[in-house]
Amino acid sequence: MLELRHINKYFKRGDDEQHVLKDISLTINDGEFVSIMGHSGSGKSTLLNIIGLLDREFSGDYVLNGLDTHELSKKKFTKFRNENVGWVFQNFKLIQNMTIADNVGLPLRYQGKSNKEIKQTVDRVLDEVGILDKADAFPKLLSGGQQQRVAIARAIVTSPNIVIADEPTGALDSSTTIEIMNVFKQLNAQGTTLIIVTHDASVGEQAHRMIKILDGQVMGADYEI
Numbered sequence: 625m626l627e628l629r630h631i632n633k634y635f636k637r638g639d640d641e642q643h644v645l646k647d648i649s650l651t652i653n654d655g656e657f658v659s660i661m662g663h664s665g666s667g668k669s670t671l672l673n674i675i676g677l678l679d680r681e682f683s684g685d686y687v688l689n690g691l692d693t694h695e696l697s698k699k700k701f702t703k704f705r706n707e708n709v710g711w712v713f714q715n716f717k718l719i720q721n722m723t724i725a726d727n728v729g730l731p732l733r734y735q736g737k738s739n740k741e742i743k744q745t746v747d748r749v750l751d752e753v754g755i756l757d758k759a760d761a762f763p764k765l766l767s768g769g770q771q772q773r774v775a776i777a778r779a780i781v782t783s784p785n786i787v788i789a790d791e792p793t794g795a796l797d798s799s800t801t802i803e804i805m806n807v808f809k810q811l812n813a814q815g816t817t818l819i820i821v822t823h824d825a826s827v828g829e830q831a832h833r834m835i836k837i838l839d840g841q842v843m844g845a846d847y848e849i
């Protein structure tokens with residue numbers, strides 16, 4: 625379970641401070657599929673970066689799996705992220721001069737796993753997202769949808785309990801969007817908590833719960849779908 629309590633976030637803007645997240649409190653339970661929607665500039669990515677443990681510069685509390693994230697040292701915070709969260713981005717963020725298998729295996733390499741274990745796990749997750757046949761290819765030879773499958777494989781290779789995606793279908797056409805959403809839904813059906821930021825209503829409505837952000841604030845009650 626993750627709990628945000630009275631989160632406020634400011635960015636410096638010249639001499640001023642911009643109040644980007646305004647007293648956000650929310651709880652997301654294990655196994656939920658939640659979408660976060662709102663206009664461009666409303667603070668979605670800023671909020672997601674906090675939820676996904678990329679940003680720890682905020683006021684308020686963030687308790688994840690019973691642990692207050694402010695109590696972690698910088699090093700432990702990074703380790704905690706790598707163990708608990710898999711990230712997927714709009715533009716895939718694959719390393720161009722590495723094969724698909726090496727891209728997906730990288731988080732395991734950082735964890736010091738053996739070559740044998742890396743290969744077994746990478747093959748399993750590539751199979752799960754339907755692109756095992758591309759293991760030895762390089763990213764630029766793949767379509768956008770295939771690249772996003774690789775990015776999802778990389779996000780789940782460490783078996784995180786939460787997968788977080790910032791506009792994961794933003795660079796994809798509508799039929800590829802449907803395919804990628806099916807991969808995400810399959811993951812969620814297996815028990816992974818899924819949190820997706822999108823401004824595409826057809827994507828957001830596939831979640832079990834929609835959180836709407838307006839100008840840095842959560843609007844009214846959450847929407848159960």
Ligand SMILES: Nc1ncnc2c1ncn2[C@@H]1O[C@H](COP(=O)(O)OP(=O)(O)O)[C@@H](O)[C@H]1O
Pocket residue numbers: 635636644662663664665666667668669670671
């Ligand atoms: N690193 C940053 N430094 C300064 N301002 C930022 C930074 N990141 C985001 N902002 C500002 O915070 C506001 C919210 O941005 P963001 O969270 O990216 O919105 P969204 O993802 O909803 O489009 C915007 O006004 C943006 O310019």
Ligand SMILES: [Mg+2]
Pocket residue numbers: 668669670790
């Ligand atoms: Mg954004």
